[in-house]
Amino acid sequence: MDIVHGKELHYEELGLKHRGSGLAFKHLFLGEENTPENYLFSIARQGDFYSPIHRHTFDQFRYAYRGDVSIAPDLLLHEEELCYHPEGVFYGPQLDEWGERDVLVLQFGGASGKGYLSFAQIAEGQEKLKEQGRFEKGKYHPAGGGEPKDSYEALWESYSGHPLEYPAARYHPVIVSKPDNDS
Known part of the structure; x- marks a missing residue:
């Protein structure tokens, strides 16, 4: 295993425009393509960002490392909060327009075995x-x-090469951990 300090990595704009522009990534760990266990662990730098209501065939964790991140119109992930997006759960639309933020992202194949595309x-x-x-x-x-x-x-x-059948959601809705709440 190679260990690299995050400060030594550079943000890469990947040319992926399926969710629009405004994203760049520092890849910390990458899984193996074409396996149900494939994963991505990276720091995403978001500028202006929009994504419609959608769901995934994979599980996802997001940690708001720097700045707040939109999850839905009535749900904002505040800096230092963690959220879990289970496969099959709808969320969004997401709209971030107020500057730059860094988000630690872990995406990986969920319990359905449909896997994660790199x-x-x-x-x-x-x-x-x-x-x-x-x-x-x-x-x-x-x-x-x-x-x-x-x-x-x-x-x-x-x-x-075939229609996507989303897995049934195991949890509803997106789960957010709020470490600053005392209750």
Whole structure:
């Protein structure tokens, strides 16, 4: 295992636009592609960011390291708070417009075994789908006026070759840990 101090890593803009621009990452640990156990552990630097209501085929933890992060219109993850996004649970829309923030992100294949697509797999799918439509405000719009769908869902289906069936949610809603609450 290589150990690298986070200050030695540089933020990378990955060219992934399925949720819009304004994201850059320092990858701390990456899992193995094409396995149900694949994962991503990174620090995300967010500028302006928008994502529609959506859900995942994987589990996700977010820790607001610097600044506050929008989870939904009525849910803000404050600095030093942790939230858990179980697979299959809807959340959003997310709208962050007030400056820059850093978020520690862990995404990994959940109990359903559907796995987690790597950023490289998403980028590959994005290039393929851009030839057949466009990404806008977190949705994929097929050319010819087909019904728009969540951008990650379109990418997953393009990569897997079959329609996405979301796992049933095991918890509702997103779970937020608030360490400063005394009650």
